[in-house]
Amino acid sequence: MLPNVARRSVVRGVGGYLPPKCITNADLATNLDTTDEWIVERTGMKQRHVLADGQNTSDLAAEAAKLALADAGFDVQTIDLIVVATVTPDHPFPATAARVQAKIGASKAFAFDVNAVCSGFIYALSVADQYLKTGMAKRVLVIGADAMSKIVDWNDRATAVLFGDGAGALVLEAVDESHVDYERGIHSTHLFSDGCHYDLLYVNTDLATAAQPGHVHMQGREIFKSAIKLIGEAVETVLSSNNITIADIDWFVPHQANLRIIEGISVHFKIPMEKMVVTVDRHSNTSAATIPLALWEAARDGRIQKNHQVVLEAMGGGLTWASALVKW
Ligand code: UT7
DSSP states (O other): OOOOOOEEEEEEEEEEEOOSOEEEHHHHHTTSSOOHHHHHHHHOOOEEEOOOTTOOHHHHHHHHHHHHHHHHTOOGGGOOEEEEEOSSOSSSSSOHHHHHHHHHTOTTOEEEEEOOGGGHHHHHHHHHHHHHHHTSOSEEEEEEEEEGGGTSOTTOHHHHTTBOEEEEEEEEEEEETTSTTTTSEEEEEEEEEOGGGGGGEEEOOOTTTTOSOOOEEEOHHHHHHHHHHHHHHHHHHHHHHTTOOGGGOSEEEEOOSOHHHHHHHHHHHTOOGGGBOOOHHHHOBOGGGHHHHHHHHHHHTTSSOTTOEEEEEEEETTTEEEEEEEEO
16 A cells, blocks of 8 residues: 555656658648648648658657657656557557557556647646656656647648647656645646547548558538637636636646637737747647647746746647646
8 A cells, every 4th residue: 555645746757859840821822722821820830840751759759759758867667657648559559658668668668659649748637647646656657749740731721831740748646745846747648538429520531441541520600619619728727726817827838729719818818929929830730749749848848947837738639628737
């Protein structure tokens, strides 16, 4: 029986990785009936990174993990759990987390994947937090990694322009209530699902019939409306659960699906855009990777600093939606 001690999951390191190959809106417009103006006006996206030949999701995840470990200054052998949020695993099995484990040499860890689509990183963070708080793990790598270029239909202008590939990672460590860092870390996570609306956003691959590989299908307008409503609920929940207001928050790190959704949340909650970390213009929607990539960018350039209060929020296929409060 583990002793009943209060613990908090504190962020010790952050890393990110974008594959070098980059596709601009103008590149897309050479093959699709679209324009740079349409994509920028409707989404805020200007470019996206995609896998190079021979690269796979676990390669992106492993690079982000190595940087996060270096940032934490931790020996890889001290990691006892790896959770990868992804909807684009290297293979149906084994888990991409196990592939990452082998690639970074984390031989003492156990490893598994979480699938909650664009909310996946917050789901993975929540899972990791439970292991850390109960004492089942001491140091955890949480990774959001997706290679959406593998599953979009490059002939469908309605979806091909929206997605990109990348990975971001956090290293978390459990500290107990006697530790100087106990007030930092993950204060709460809030996870929601509604499987009744799966048909708004899904991939039509059918492993039972082994039909030809499927692609992302999305009812864009409906998802847009749901995103504003459900993200709003998730943000209200994280604020009320922690008894705080918008004024107490230093940074909002939203899922990056569309600049208009981020601006909508900003207007609805009266959050100044300067407090929003925005990467959608350069990364597009990297699914589970958007939030850790944004954290990596904002921590690296000095915006997010120690003890800052950071709200994370996301919404995606499932439907799933989620929020979290992290004191950096
Ligand atoms: O990460 C998971 C969550 N995902 C999201 O939250 C995405 C939510 N949805 C969206 O971001 C937006 O709905 C989209 C960016 C996908 C689409 O923007 P929209 O303003 O909702 O456009 P729409 O789907 O209503 O389409 C408007 C028009 C249509 O033409 P008609 O029917 O008005 O003639 C589309 O066929 O724009 C057309 N269209 C395009 N035109 C040029 C759709 N895609 C393109 C394109 N280039 N790439």
